[in-house]
Amino acid sequence: MKMFSRGLVSTALIAGVLVVHTSAVAGTIRIGATMRMISENGQKYGQMVADEFDLINKNGGINGNTIELSLLNDECKSDKGVANANKFIHEQKVHLIIGSTCSSVSLPIVDVTAQARVPQIIPHSTNAKITQKGSAWVFRVPVSGRYYAGVNAKYTGENIGTKIAYICAADAASQNDCDAMQDQMRRQFNAEPAYVAQVQEKEVDFRTHMLKIKSANVDGIMIAALAETMSRALLQSYEAGIGKSVRRIGSSSASNAPVPKIAGDAVLGVFYTAAYAAADKRPIAQLFNQMVRDKYGIHAPDHDFSQAYDLVRIVEIALHRANLNLSDGSLAADRTAIRDAIASVDGYRGLASGPISFCAAPTPQCRDGNKTPVLIHYTKGGEEFETEVLARVPMPINFGLE
């Protein structure tokens, strides 16, 4: 626990715009990024995005052009995210928007970018609706929640049982995860939920629910909540005397580092689907883990980091391909060119659990880049947590859309 130490760096980040390298060469590609940078993780991956673009500039930029990144914190609040997006579009005249990292923020921004005709690429938001709005301007790097639920449900039904209790927090991502899981359990196993508890986004006391779940004798508990809320629920499930034989299923936030840190040993055996596992044995993943550990002091990067990194690489590829004028009059044309260039990215293989491909149609099939969720479970809790890959599951492209 590093108390007192990180205050100043983080405030500098939160306080405002972080401009990377402004020397005027041939032209400037303006990118606006809005992310949740209130937690330690959030500040670090924000920093990583800034550093990676900086590195591209230092290596000669994109076809001689320089990238100018404006990085803002939306604190995972939709009003701030929308304000940031409007600022990017109307004041800073950006060519591309990155963001957000929260579904509840990304969702309204999709409407803003569609109307203003600015390409938007999302590093981390799982809510299935994001790509179902039919916007031609949105791209999602992570795995959509519609795939997560299918994989979670399949594994749960086949290996654990079908009598499942649900604790669903009120934030958009968790609601989505919770509904989708229940829906998939019905579709795949004809199983109704054994118990459903709707709780507040930041609920602190779950013990009554846990006691009721205990007396319901379930096979598993799905806890769909943001990291800190989930950790408390995990801890209190043991306080209420629910034994290890009842498996805990996490929503997508289970991958966030605060979960094993706060929940400690209560995180053992919790499994979840994600787009990246630090336990990934591929060399590229090991190198990435090492880089994040050395540079940002993060013990094991979760998919927030890997997706932010993949996003920068995909943007880099697309910008190289796009034919940009970068004059005052060409803003609209440049925005369209960048959109089309991102849509042309096909079969990118980076840190993500599967290849990332986009295409031109404004449909979830085209705009949900990663279709290969990975099932992960915790084998050790605490700050130095460890995970293991249970399964890597490529999903049919239309899954969850019918």
Place this chain on the structure above:
Amino acid sequence: MLEVRDLQTGYGRIKILDGVNVSVAGGSIVTVLGGNGTGKSTLLKALSGLIPVWDGEILFDGESIANLRPDRIVNRGLIQVTQGKEAYPAMTVEENLMVGAFTRSDKQGIRRDLDKVYDYFPALQERRRQLSGTLSGGEVQMLVIGRGLMANPRMLMLDEPSAALAPQVVLNIFANVYRISQSGVTILLVEQNVRMALLLAGYGYIIRDGRVLIEGPAEELSGDESVKLSYLGGTVASREQMSS
């Protein structure tokens, strides 16, 4: 013992006292008389330090106590006894009395003074474990006087001890005030009950509209037509008209 010179004070911007002069000799009983809203209570508050003194001087034993914090004034032995309704209703009788002894640490002295108070007011001893909120009006008046005595005062300032009490209760209280005075405590008695106050006191002041209207020995004042008139209302001018 107490010298008040040209005292000016008030609340906020409203001036209540406009140059009051009062003098109290050691061992005496002096009374300050006046109707409602004439500034009697304001005078006591200024003497006790509850409100700031705007101008003028307050000397206690020759030293200035104007604008000292109330607890510092108490430490010098000048104690105000508030009106009867102001006991601590949620405390027992004895706890109320012990609040009076807060500044003292001489356990034996406190014990002795407690016995003394119970000697003056036996009713309090009977009810020492009761909440003071359950006492009668006269008993509460006894309680607040007793609480003042527990501070081991050299001078006691009483704020209308007769207010809203039956005549024989008033008599009992005034008799005890006399006993207290006999024990060597100087008394400043603020009253509306002119007849009783002038019977007890040796010297009196009558204040009206923030100034001392008349002063003099008690027996002279009790014969003065204007003393009665100052309670009946009317201005100085009208008083002069009536007497002419």
Place this chain on the structure above:
Amino acid sequence: MEALLGFLIFGVTIGVVYGIVALGISLIYTGLDIVHFAHGEIYMFGAFLGLVFAHQYNVPYWLAILCAMIVTGLLGIVIERVFYRRLTRAGGGYTVAGMGMIICGFGMSVVLQNIAFLIWGADAEPFPVNFGMPYQIGEIFLPKSYVATAVAALVLMGGLHVFLKKTKIGLAVRAVAQNKDIAFLMGINVPLMISLIFGVACAIAAAAGVLIGPMQSVQVEMGYLMLMKAFAAAVVGGFGSLPGAILGGLLVGIFENLGAAYISGSHKDIYAFLLLILVLMFRPQGLFGVEAKVKA
């Protein structure tokens, strides 16, 4: 039946913590005539300080509670001296300066939250305390941390009771709380007592924060919900009444757990306020309502 007992245990363990915080709010209300809206943040500061003592300086848990109480108490005294005193009129009075004081409390809550954010960041911090295996009575699990919480709460209440009823300073504190002018006239250093009241109220809030840490982890935003529940507890018990605050806390804790168990588990926080409305409908002064204070 066992389930009912379980719900009651949960209700009591969270209820005593509500009660302790409510105790501080009531104490400040009687002593300073202000409704202290930043008390949730004081509680949060206490929890973080407890965490610092327990995990950075490795002091035992019970000592961490004590250290957090002392430091938070001093912090409270500084806040009262530097900020609130200017708003409550000096000398006789200390009456509510209208809305100003309430807004100042809200402002202080924002300031404290941001200071905590700068020092400790927005992440929730775990507060692991190893109490060992829970007691098991039949089918019921009783974590030792709950027992510790209940015992600590009892010790705090008992300590406060003895302090107020049996010591000279406690008598003076009660005198100041009931009527400042008279307290002044009896030679009590009223400003000092007011600082003391505020400090004590903050110290016990800190204890609540450290007690709840292992159960709910520690986070900058933790104060808000606790403040709401503690207010409900204080009002249910009768604002300004100290035994009422504790009873109110227990009632709110039990009521919300039983409500969540037998009515509907969702939106559990409603029950605290439902209880509040019910009590106010039939007993507007609260269960232990004291008569209106005599104001000079």
